[in-house]
Amino acid sequence: MAGEVVVDALPYIDQGYDEPGVREAASAMVEEECRRFRPTKNYLEHLPPLNVTSFETPMMHTEFERLQNRLPMDTMSMKRYELPPPPSGKLNEEKAWFECVENSQAQLEHQAVRILNLQLMLEYCCPAWQRYLQTLSDCEKIAMKKIAVLRQALQEVNWQRKSLQTKGGEQLKSLEAKWVALVSHNYEIEQACCLAEEYILNMGNQLKTYKQQREEYLRQQQQQQQQQQVVAQQEIEEDVEEKNDETKKDENETEIEEAEDHSQEQVENITTNQDDED
Structure with a gap:
Protein backbone atom coordinates (compact mmCIF):
# COMPACT_ATOMS: atom_id res chain seq x y z
CA MET A 1 0.00 0.00 0.00
CA ALA A 2 1.17 3.50 -0.82
CA GLY A 3 2.36 5.42 2.22
CA GLU A 4 2.43 2.35 4.44
CA VAL A 5 5.42 2.09 6.75
CA VAL A 6 6.75 -1.43 7.20
CA VAL A 7 8.38 -1.87 10.61
CA ASP A 8 10.57 -4.97 10.73
CA ALA A 9 11.55 -4.60 14.40
CA LEU A 10 10.02 -6.86 17.04
CA PRO A 11 11.09 -5.35 20.38
CA TYR A 12 9.16 -7.90 22.45
CA ILE A 13 11.10 -10.87 21.06
CA ASP A 14 14.28 -9.35 19.64
CA GLN A 15 17.35 -9.80 21.79
CA GLY A 16 20.66 -8.02 22.07
CA TYR A 17 19.51 -4.42 22.46
CA ASP A 18 21.32 -4.07 25.81
CA GLU A 19 24.61 -5.42 24.56
CA PRO A 20 27.53 -2.95 24.56
CA GLY A 21 27.96 -1.04 21.33
CA VAL A 22 24.45 -1.64 19.97
CA ARG A 23 23.11 1.82 20.88
CA GLU A 24 26.21 3.52 19.49
CA ALA A 25 25.95 1.53 16.26
CA ALA A 26 22.25 2.43 15.89
CA SER A 27 22.97 6.12 16.55
CA ALA A 28 25.75 6.05 13.96
CA MET A 29 23.41 4.47 11.40
CA VAL A 30 20.74 7.11 12.10
CA GLU A 31 23.26 9.93 11.77
CA GLU A 32 24.61 8.46 8.54
CA GLU A 33 21.11 8.15 7.07
CA ARG A 66 13.35 45.60 20.07
CA LEU A 67 15.13 42.29 20.71
CA GLN A 68 15.76 41.81 17.01
CA ASN A 69 17.26 45.31 16.77
CA ARG A 70 19.26 44.66 19.99
CA LEU A 71 17.96 47.78 21.66
CA PRO A 72 18.01 48.17 25.49
CA MET A 73 14.74 47.66 27.37
CA ASP A 74 12.93 50.79 28.48
CA THR A 75 13.11 51.44 32.21
CA MET A 76 9.93 51.53 34.25
CA SER A 77 8.35 54.98 34.15
CA MET A 78 7.54 56.43 37.60
CA LYS A 79 6.07 59.69 36.34
CA ARG A 80 2.53 58.56 37.11
CA TYR A 81 3.46 58.31 40.79
CA GLU A 82 5.21 61.66 40.97
CA LEU A 83 3.69 65.03 41.94
CA PRO A 84 5.97 67.50 40.20
CA PRO A 85 5.46 71.25 40.74
CA PRO A 86 5.03 73.53 37.76
CA GLN A 107 -2.95 59.99 41.70
CA LEU A 108 -5.12 60.02 44.83
CA GLU A 109 -8.02 58.43 42.92
CA HIS A 110 -5.72 55.77 41.56
CA GLN A 111 -4.45 54.93 45.02
CA ALA A 112 -8.05 54.87 46.31
CA VAL A 113 -9.00 52.40 43.57
CA ARG A 114 -6.06 50.22 44.50
CA ILE A 115 -7.08 50.29 48.17
CA LEU A 116 -10.64 49.32 47.13
CA ASN A 117 -9.27 46.47 45.05
CA LEU A 118 -7.25 45.27 48.03
CA GLN A 119 -10.31 45.38 50.25
CA LEU A 120 -12.36 43.45 47.65
CA MET A 121 -9.55 40.95 47.37
CA LEU A 122 -9.46 40.48 51.14
CA GLU A 123 -13.20 39.91 51.16
CA TYR A 124 -13.69 37.78 48.05
CA CYS A 125 -10.20 36.45 47.25
CA CYS A 126 -10.36 33.28 49.31
CA PRO A 127 -13.74 32.05 47.99
CA ALA A 128 -12.72 32.98 44.42
CA TRP A 129 -9.39 31.23 44.85
CA GLN A 130 -11.13 28.20 46.30
CA ARG A 131 -13.52 28.11 43.36
CA TYR A 132 -10.55 28.46 41.04
CA LEU A 133 -8.75 25.62 42.81
CA GLN A 134 -11.91 23.52 42.64
CA THR A 135 -12.16 24.24 38.93
CA LEU A 136 -8.52 23.27 38.51
CA SER A 137 -9.14 20.11 40.53
CA ASP A 138 -12.15 19.22 38.37
CA CYS A 139 -10.10 19.87 35.24
CA GLU A 140 -7.33 17.71 36.67
CA LYS A 141 -9.79 14.89 37.39
CA ILE A 142 -11.18 15.09 33.87
CA ALA A 143 -7.66 15.15 32.44
CA MET A 144 -6.62 12.21 34.65
CA LYS A 145 -9.65 10.23 33.47
CA LYS A 146 -8.70 10.95 29.88
CA ILE A 147 -5.10 9.99 30.66
CA ALA A 148 -6.31 6.75 32.30
CA VAL A 149 -8.43 5.95 29.23
CA LEU A 150 -5.50 6.71 26.95
CA ARG A 151 -3.14 4.66 29.10
CA GLN A 152 -5.62 1.78 29.08
CA ALA A 153 -5.89 2.05 25.30
CA LEU A 154 -2.11 2.27 25.08
CA GLN A 155 -1.78 -0.77 27.34
CA GLU A 156 -4.24 -2.70 25.20
CA VAL A 157 -2.30 -1.72 22.10
CA ASN A 158 0.92 -2.82 23.78
CA TRP A 159 -0.65 -6.12 24.87
CA GLN A 160 -1.98 -6.64 21.36
CA ARG A 161 1.43 -5.86 19.90
CA LYS A 162 3.09 -8.19 22.39
CA SER A 163 0.63 -10.98 21.57
CA LEU A 164 1.05 -10.49 17.84
CA GLN A 165 4.82 -10.26 18.12
CA THR A 166 4.97 -13.33 20.38
CA LYS A 167 2.94 -15.35 17.89
CA GLY A 168 4.97 -13.92 15.05
CA GLY A 169 8.16 -14.72 16.96
CA GLU A 170 7.11 -18.34 17.37
CA GLN A 171 6.32 -18.54 13.67
CA LEU A 172 9.61 -16.84 12.85
CA LYS A 173 11.53 -19.28 15.06
CA SER A 174 9.74 -22.21 13.44
CA LEU A 175 10.40 -20.84 9.97
CA GLU A 176 13.98 -20.06 10.93
CA ALA A 177 14.44 -23.64 12.14
CA LYS A 178 12.97 -24.92 8.87
CA TRP A 179 15.18 -22.53 6.94
CA VAL A 180 18.25 -23.72 8.84
CA ALA A 181 17.24 -27.34 8.18
CA LEU A 182 16.70 -26.62 4.48
CA VAL A 183 19.98 -24.73 4.23
CA SER A 184 21.77 -27.58 5.99
CA HIS A 185 20.07 -30.08 3.69
CA CYS A 193 27.07 -33.17 -5.52
CA CYS A 194 30.64 -31.93 -5.17
CA LEU A 195 31.75 -35.38 -4.03
CA ALA A 196 29.80 -36.97 -6.89
CA GLU A 197 31.33 -34.55 -9.39
CA GLU A 198 34.76 -35.25 -7.95
CA TYR A 199 34.08 -39.01 -8.11
CA ILE A 200 32.81 -38.71 -11.69
CA LEU A 201 35.85 -36.63 -12.59
CA ASN A 202 38.15 -39.19 -11.01
CA MET A 203 36.31 -42.00 -12.74
CA GLY A 204 36.57 -40.12 -16.02
CA ASN A 205 40.29 -39.66 -15.48
CA GLN A 206 40.63 -43.32 -14.54
CA LEU A 207 38.60 -44.28 -17.63
CA LYS A 208 40.85 -42.13 -19.81
CA THR A 209 43.87 -43.70 -18.16
CA TYR A 210 42.39 -47.17 -18.63
CA LYS A 211 41.63 -46.43 -22.28
CA GLN A 212 45.16 -45.18 -22.78
CA GLN A 213 46.56 -48.22 -21.02
CA ARG A 214 44.27 -50.51 -23.05
CA GLU A 215 45.29 -48.81 -26.29
CA GLU A 216 48.92 -49.08 -25.26
CA TYR A 217 48.41 -52.74 -24.32
CA LEU A 218 46.65 -53.46 -27.63
CA ARG A 219 49.39 -51.66 -29.49
CA GLN A 220 52.02 -53.67 -27.64
CA GLN A 221 50.07 -56.88 -28.27
CA GLN A 222 49.78 -55.98 -31.92
CA GLN A 223 53.49 -55.23 -32.06
CA GLN A 224 54.23 -58.50 -30.28
CA GLN A 225 51.94 -60.36 -32.66
CA VAL A 240 61.95 -74.14 -45.62
CA GLU A 241 65.55 -73.27 -46.43
CA GLU A 242 66.80 -76.02 -44.15
CA LYS A 243 64.39 -78.48 -45.75
CA ASN A 244 65.49 -77.28 -49.16
CA ASP A 245 69.10 -77.65 -48.15
CA GLU A 246 68.41 -81.10 -46.74
CA THR A 247 66.51 -82.05 -49.89
CA LYS A 248 69.35 -80.78 -52.05
CA LYS A 249 71.83 -82.59 -49.82
CA ASP A 250 69.81 -85.80 -50.07
CA GLU A 251 69.58 -85.41 -53.83
CA ASN A 252 73.30 -84.80 -54.01
CA GLU A 253 73.97 -87.79 -51.85
CA THR A 254 71.64 -89.88 -53.96
CA GLU A 255 73.34 -88.68 -57.10
CA ILE A 256 76.71 -89.39 -55.54
CA GLU A 257 75.58 -92.83 -54.50
CA GLU A 258 74.14 -93.46 -57.92
CA ALA A 259 77.37 -92.20 -59.47
CA GLU A 260 79.38 -94.46 -57.19
CA ASP A 261 77.08 -97.35 -57.98
CA HIS A 262 77.40 -96.62 -61.65
CA SER A 263 81.15 -96.38 -61.31
CA GLN A 264 81.19 -99.60 -59.38
CA GLU A 265 79.16 -101.28 -62.04
CA GLN A 266 81.46 -100.01 -64.72
CA VAL A 267 84.44 -101.25 -62.74
CA GLU A 268 82.79 -104.58 -62.32
CA ASN A 269 81.91 -104.71 -66.00
CA ILE A 270 85.46 -103.89 -66.93
CA THR A 271 86.73 -106.49 -64.55
CA THR A 272 84.32 -109.00 -65.97
CA ASN A 273 85.33 -108.21 -69.48
CA GLN A 274 88.99 -108.60 -68.64
CA ASP A 275 88.30 -111.89 -67.04
CA ASP A 276 86.45 -113.01 -70.10
CA GLU A 277 89.29 -112.05 -72.36
CA ASP A 278 91.74 -113.90 -70.24
Whole structure:
Protein backbone atom coordinates (compact mmCIF):
# COMPACT_ATOMS: atom_id res chain seq x y z
CA MET A 1 0.00 0.00 0.00
CA ALA A 2 1.17 3.50 -0.82
CA GLY A 3 2.36 5.42 2.22
CA GLU A 4 2.43 2.35 4.44
CA VAL A 5 5.42 2.09 6.75
CA VAL A 6 6.75 -1.43 7.20
CA VAL A 7 8.38 -1.87 10.61
CA ASP A 8 10.57 -4.97 10.73
CA ALA A 9 11.55 -4.60 14.40
CA LEU A 10 10.02 -6.86 17.04
CA PRO A 11 11.09 -5.35 20.38
CA TYR A 12 9.16 -7.90 22.45
CA ILE A 13 11.10 -10.87 21.06
CA ASP A 14 14.28 -9.35 19.64
CA GLN A 15 17.35 -9.80 21.79
CA GLY A 16 20.66 -8.02 22.07
CA TYR A 17 19.51 -4.42 22.46
CA ASP A 18 21.32 -4.07 25.81
CA GLU A 19 24.61 -5.42 24.56
CA PRO A 20 27.53 -2.95 24.56
CA GLY A 21 27.96 -1.04 21.33
CA VAL A 22 24.45 -1.64 19.97
CA ARG A 23 23.11 1.82 20.88
CA GLU A 24 26.21 3.52 19.49
CA ALA A 25 25.95 1.53 16.26
CA ALA A 26 22.25 2.43 15.89
CA SER A 27 22.97 6.12 16.55
CA ALA A 28 25.75 6.05 13.96
CA MET A 29 23.41 4.47 11.40
CA VAL A 30 20.74 7.11 12.10
CA GLU A 31 23.26 9.93 11.77
CA GLU A 32 24.61 8.46 8.54
CA GLU A 33 21.11 8.15 7.07
CA CYS A 34 20.22 11.68 8.17
CA ARG A 35 23.40 12.92 6.53
CA ARG A 36 22.68 11.11 3.24
CA PHE A 37 18.92 11.67 3.20
CA ARG A 38 17.76 14.19 0.63
CA PRO A 39 13.96 14.67 0.70
CA THR A 40 12.38 14.77 -2.74
CA LYS A 41 8.91 15.95 -1.71
CA ASN A 42 7.25 18.17 0.86
CA TYR A 43 5.67 15.86 3.42
CA LEU A 44 3.78 18.78 5.02
CA GLU A 45 2.11 20.08 1.90
CA HIS A 46 -1.29 18.81 3.10
CA LEU A 47 -1.04 21.10 6.15
CA PRO A 48 -1.82 24.85 6.11
CA PRO A 49 1.15 27.22 6.27
CA LEU A 50 2.43 27.82 9.78
CA ASN A 51 1.61 31.26 11.20
CA VAL A 52 4.04 31.82 14.05
CA THR A 53 2.84 35.39 14.72
CA SER A 54 -0.82 34.59 15.33
CA PHE A 55 -0.40 34.60 19.12
CA GLU A 56 1.61 37.83 19.28
CA THR A 57 0.07 40.93 20.78
CA PRO A 58 1.13 44.43 19.71
CA MET A 59 3.22 44.74 22.84
CA MET A 60 4.93 41.38 22.14
CA HIS A 61 5.47 42.39 18.53
CA THR A 62 7.10 45.63 19.68
CA GLU A 63 9.25 43.76 22.18
CA PHE A 64 10.34 41.21 19.57
CA GLU A 65 11.33 44.02 17.24
CA ARG A 66 13.35 45.60 20.07
CA LEU A 67 15.13 42.29 20.71
CA GLN A 68 15.76 41.81 17.01
CA ASN A 69 17.26 45.31 16.77
CA ARG A 70 19.26 44.66 19.99
CA LEU A 71 17.96 47.78 21.66
CA PRO A 72 18.01 48.17 25.49
CA MET A 73 14.74 47.66 27.37
CA ASP A 74 12.93 50.79 28.48
CA THR A 75 13.11 51.44 32.21
CA MET A 76 9.93 51.53 34.25
CA SER A 77 8.35 54.98 34.15
CA MET A 78 7.54 56.43 37.60
CA LYS A 79 6.07 59.69 36.34
CA ARG A 80 2.53 58.56 37.11
CA TYR A 81 3.46 58.31 40.79
CA GLU A 82 5.21 61.66 40.97
CA LEU A 83 3.69 65.03 41.94
CA PRO A 84 5.97 67.50 40.20
CA PRO A 85 5.46 71.25 40.74
CA PRO A 86 5.03 73.53 37.76
CA PRO A 87 8.17 74.35 35.84
CA SER A 88 10.22 77.24 37.14
CA GLY A 89 9.14 79.37 34.20
CA LYS A 90 5.41 78.76 34.98
CA LEU A 91 5.29 79.18 38.75
CA ASN A 92 3.16 82.31 38.39
CA GLU A 93 0.68 80.70 35.92
CA GLU A 94 -2.61 79.55 37.34
CA LYS A 95 -3.17 76.99 34.57
CA ALA A 96 0.07 75.18 35.41
CA TRP A 97 -0.99 74.90 39.07
CA PHE A 98 -4.42 73.60 38.04
CA GLU A 99 -2.70 70.87 35.99
CA CYS A 100 -0.59 69.91 39.00
CA VAL A 101 -3.70 69.76 41.21
CA GLU A 102 -5.53 67.58 38.62
CA ASN A 103 -2.52 65.28 38.48
CA SER A 104 -2.53 65.02 42.28
CA GLN A 105 -6.25 64.20 42.31
CA ALA A 106 -5.71 61.56 39.63
CA GLN A 107 -2.95 59.99 41.70
CA LEU A 108 -5.12 60.02 44.83
CA GLU A 109 -8.02 58.43 42.92
CA HIS A 110 -5.72 55.77 41.56
CA GLN A 111 -4.45 54.93 45.02
CA ALA A 112 -8.05 54.87 46.31
CA VAL A 113 -9.00 52.40 43.57
CA ARG A 114 -6.06 50.22 44.50
CA ILE A 115 -7.08 50.29 48.17
CA LEU A 116 -10.64 49.32 47.13
CA ASN A 117 -9.27 46.47 45.05
CA LEU A 118 -7.25 45.27 48.03
CA GLN A 119 -10.31 45.38 50.25
CA LEU A 120 -12.36 43.45 47.65
CA MET A 121 -9.55 40.95 47.37
CA LEU A 122 -9.46 40.48 51.14
CA GLU A 123 -13.20 39.91 51.16
CA TYR A 124 -13.69 37.78 48.05
CA CYS A 125 -10.20 36.45 47.25
CA CYS A 126 -10.36 33.28 49.31
CA PRO A 127 -13.74 32.05 47.99
CA ALA A 128 -12.72 32.98 44.42
CA TRP A 129 -9.39 31.23 44.85
CA GLN A 130 -11.13 28.20 46.30
CA ARG A 131 -13.52 28.11 43.36
CA TYR A 132 -10.55 28.46 41.04
CA LEU A 133 -8.75 25.62 42.81
CA GLN A 134 -11.91 23.52 42.64
CA THR A 135 -12.16 24.24 38.93
CA LEU A 136 -8.52 23.27 38.51
CA SER A 137 -9.14 20.11 40.53
CA ASP A 138 -12.15 19.22 38.37
CA CYS A 139 -10.10 19.87 35.24
CA GLU A 140 -7.33 17.71 36.67
CA LYS A 141 -9.79 14.89 37.39
CA ILE A 142 -11.18 15.09 33.87
CA ALA A 143 -7.66 15.15 32.44
CA MET A 144 -6.62 12.21 34.65
CA LYS A 145 -9.65 10.23 33.47
CA LYS A 146 -8.70 10.95 29.88
CA ILE A 147 -5.10 9.99 30.66
CA ALA A 148 -6.31 6.75 32.30
CA VAL A 149 -8.43 5.95 29.23
CA LEU A 150 -5.50 6.71 26.95
CA ARG A 151 -3.14 4.66 29.10
CA GLN A 152 -5.62 1.78 29.08
CA ALA A 153 -5.89 2.05 25.30
CA LEU A 154 -2.11 2.27 25.08
CA GLN A 155 -1.78 -0.77 27.34
CA GLU A 156 -4.24 -2.70 25.20
CA VAL A 157 -2.30 -1.72 22.10
CA ASN A 158 0.92 -2.82 23.78
CA TRP A 159 -0.65 -6.12 24.87
CA GLN A 160 -1.98 -6.64 21.36
CA ARG A 161 1.43 -5.86 19.90
CA LYS A 162 3.09 -8.19 22.39
CA SER A 163 0.63 -10.98 21.57
CA LEU A 164 1.05 -10.49 17.84
CA GLN A 165 4.82 -10.26 18.12
CA THR A 166 4.97 -13.33 20.38
CA LYS A 167 2.94 -15.35 17.89
CA GLY A 168 4.97 -13.92 15.05
CA GLY A 169 8.16 -14.72 16.96
CA GLU A 170 7.11 -18.34 17.37
CA GLN A 171 6.32 -18.54 13.67
CA LEU A 172 9.61 -16.84 12.85
CA LYS A 173 11.53 -19.28 15.06
CA SER A 174 9.74 -22.21 13.44
CA LEU A 175 10.40 -20.84 9.97
CA GLU A 176 13.98 -20.06 10.93
CA ALA A 177 14.44 -23.64 12.14
CA LYS A 178 12.97 -24.92 8.87
CA TRP A 179 15.18 -22.53 6.94
CA VAL A 180 18.25 -23.72 8.84
CA ALA A 181 17.24 -27.34 8.18
CA LEU A 182 16.70 -26.62 4.48
CA VAL A 183 19.98 -24.73 4.23
CA SER A 184 21.77 -27.58 5.99
CA HIS A 185 20.07 -30.08 3.69
CA ASN A 186 21.00 -27.98 0.66
CA TYR A 187 24.55 -27.79 1.96
CA GLU A 188 24.64 -31.56 2.35
CA ILE A 189 23.21 -31.95 -1.16
CA GLU A 190 25.80 -29.50 -2.54
CA GLN A 191 28.53 -31.37 -0.68
CA ALA A 192 27.24 -34.67 -2.02
CA CYS A 193 27.07 -33.17 -5.52
CA CYS A 194 30.64 -31.93 -5.17
CA LEU A 195 31.75 -35.38 -4.03
CA ALA A 196 29.80 -36.97 -6.89
CA GLU A 197 31.33 -34.55 -9.39
CA GLU A 198 34.76 -35.25 -7.95
CA TYR A 199 34.08 -39.01 -8.11
CA ILE A 200 32.81 -38.71 -11.69
CA LEU A 201 35.85 -36.63 -12.59
CA ASN A 202 38.15 -39.19 -11.01
CA MET A 203 36.31 -42.00 -12.74
CA GLY A 204 36.57 -40.12 -16.02
CA ASN A 205 40.29 -39.66 -15.48
CA GLN A 206 40.63 -43.32 -14.54
CA LEU A 207 38.60 -44.28 -17.63
CA LYS A 208 40.85 -42.13 -19.81
CA THR A 209 43.87 -43.70 -18.16
CA TYR A 210 42.39 -47.17 -18.63
CA LYS A 211 41.63 -46.43 -22.28
CA GLN A 212 45.16 -45.18 -22.78
CA GLN A 213 46.56 -48.22 -21.02
CA ARG A 214 44.27 -50.51 -23.05
CA GLU A 215 45.29 -48.81 -26.29
CA GLU A 216 48.92 -49.08 -25.26
CA TYR A 217 48.41 -52.74 -24.32
CA LEU A 218 46.65 -53.46 -27.63
CA ARG A 219 49.39 -51.66 -29.49
CA GLN A 220 52.02 -53.67 -27.64
CA GLN A 221 50.07 -56.88 -28.27
CA GLN A 222 49.78 -55.98 -31.92
CA GLN A 223 53.49 -55.23 -32.06
CA GLN A 224 54.23 -58.50 -30.28
CA GLN A 225 51.94 -60.36 -32.66
CA GLN A 226 53.62 -58.67 -35.60
CA GLN A 227 57.02 -59.55 -34.15
CA GLN A 228 55.88 -63.10 -33.52
CA GLN A 229 54.50 -63.29 -37.03
CA VAL A 230 57.78 -61.94 -38.37
CA VAL A 231 59.74 -64.39 -36.23
CA ALA A 232 57.41 -67.23 -37.25
CA GLN A 233 57.77 -66.18 -40.87
CA GLN A 234 61.51 -66.10 -40.46
CA GLU A 235 61.46 -69.51 -38.75
CA ILE A 236 59.24 -70.89 -41.49
CA GLU A 237 61.55 -69.49 -44.10
CA GLU A 238 64.53 -70.89 -42.23
CA ASP A 239 62.79 -74.28 -41.95
CA VAL A 240 61.95 -74.14 -45.62
CA GLU A 241 65.55 -73.27 -46.43
CA GLU A 242 66.80 -76.02 -44.15
CA LYS A 243 64.39 -78.48 -45.75
CA ASN A 244 65.49 -77.28 -49.16
CA ASP A 245 69.10 -77.65 -48.15
CA GLU A 246 68.41 -81.10 -46.74
CA THR A 247 66.51 -82.05 -49.89
CA LYS A 248 69.35 -80.78 -52.05
CA LYS A 249 71.83 -82.59 -49.82
CA ASP A 250 69.81 -85.80 -50.07
CA GLU A 251 69.58 -85.41 -53.83
CA ASN A 252 73.30 -84.80 -54.01
CA GLU A 253 73.97 -87.79 -51.85
CA THR A 254 71.64 -89.88 -53.96
CA GLU A 255 73.34 -88.68 -57.10
CA ILE A 256 76.71 -89.39 -55.54
CA GLU A 257 75.58 -92.83 -54.50
CA GLU A 258 74.14 -93.46 -57.92
CA ALA A 259 77.37 -92.20 -59.47
CA GLU A 260 79.38 -94.46 -57.19
CA ASP A 261 77.08 -97.35 -57.98
CA HIS A 262 77.40 -96.62 -61.65
CA SER A 263 81.15 -96.38 -61.31
CA GLN A 264 81.19 -99.60 -59.38
CA GLU A 265 79.16 -101.28 -62.04
CA GLN A 266 81.46 -100.01 -64.72
CA VAL A 267 84.44 -101.25 -62.74
CA GLU A 268 82.79 -104.58 -62.32
CA ASN A 269 81.91 -104.71 -66.00
CA ILE A 270 85.46 -103.89 -66.93
CA THR A 271 86.73 -106.49 -64.55
CA THR A 272 84.32 -109.00 -65.97
CA ASN A 273 85.33 -108.21 -69.48
CA GLN A 274 88.99 -108.60 -68.64
CA ASP A 275 88.30 -111.89 -67.04
CA ASP A 276 86.45 -113.01 -70.10
CA GLU A 277 89.29 -112.05 -72.36
CA ASP A 278 91.74 -113.90 -70.24
